[in-house]
Amino acid sequence: MTTHSADETTPPEPRLAGIRDRWLSAVTAALEHDPSVVGAALVGSLGAGRADDWSDVDLLLVVEDEQLDDYAVPDRLPSGPGRRVFAIDARHNGPVGTRAVSAQYVVDGLPLWVDWYIHPVSRATWPPDSTVIFDRRGINRSLSEYSGDLESATHKTPDEHDALRLALIPIAAKQLARNSADAPRTIEFLGGDPEGTWSDHLAALRQLLTQFDPLTHPESLAAASAYLDLLETPH
Template sequence: MLTPADLTLLQQDRAALLGRITATLQADPRIVAAWLTGSLGAGSADSLSDIDLWAVVADADCAQVCASRQEYCAQIGAPLLILDGPQNAPAGGAALLALYPATLGVLQVDWYWVPHSQALLPPDAQLLFAHGEIPPAAPAPARAAAQIGPRLTQQTTFFWAMLPIVAKYIVRENPWKVLELLRLINWTHEEVKALVGARATAPTFKDMPPGAPPVDAQSQIAHVRQLAAAMEALGPQIVACGGTVPTAAIPPIYRTLELAQPER
């Protein structure tokens, strides 16, 4: 178990690594700007948070920098491991994950390189420096009910359809499958909240319910019922935004959840 002293050391090592990265980027005339995203960018980082680093490269130099990206990130210090991430690369850029040695193990840096002409500063980013102008990313335009209604209907119906399936696996005492499905329906609930304006941003794969995961049947059913009640409460907002709610199915679905309740 990590002690408070360990957590402090992790933060110190990360700050030192970030300092070396920032100094290296600032000294490179090809780099126009750099910023942090993720929890460090949003100001919600803890001692275990990774570094999500974006480097804006002059258009004329971007292809060369991206081609030598592994050598580039080794300027900071010899990485223990490098994993290319082409699926995460911005348009015209590159991305990779690098693990660097730390006092208590490793520090992860997710590197992103983007050409200057494609760079937009996200609203939840922390700017490290800028030698040129970086326009802010425009907020996502509000969508009309005609645009979000079908998606709301799909996701709301999907949510309620999944609850009897979760109940089935709770009765079968298959905790791994239950946890997989709980994460899925939680994410679906969060997406519906975002669509109706009940949360500011769309959910990501990193979003998790607060607290410890429910591992026994009693707490799993309780968690499902809690999510069901929260989704049911969104009903008026779903309808107001052009979606539909499968109201006739909800009472029988609740009865199915009662059947999965231990020691009925």
């Protein structure tokens, strides 16, 4: 499997960063006004200060214990200036006793992937590579990343699986923009041909889009196509 060379990576995409920052500003303001949210932090690349224009959002919420399951419902989470077009129960990404939701929002016609991690205050610590947005209780910072048991995965319906495949196409495109070795693997996972050049990989992602019924997921499909258009720069 081949990609283009490291000096041929797609240039920065400030429009994506602007959409992400605007979404985060609105969402964090909504969370701060929610009395059931004890605290919130950015984790992942944004929390660690390693983000680029293509980075998605990872948000850790700490809520009152009795509110844990309430916040594991996508409708309970703020959508900011975007519209949620996809969401799944992703508790398998977090430790036992916590919840998680993976969602895609469309903002200004482009997709934004957000991983929400919801922890009860009784089990909460801030990860070492995180940026705390607000904290009403003085939660301790952990000295290491969590490495214990994860929650069990939940079953996905065929419709959810189909929507997940579509939502992952921009993730593969992000990997391609970064010239990451993960891009061919994600393309293969999605059912595309992982072999070839950078242009072949982009063509494979466009081919994958043709497998989806435009009447079933019109907004997500249009957003994924617009996202691929961002990669159409000379290489």
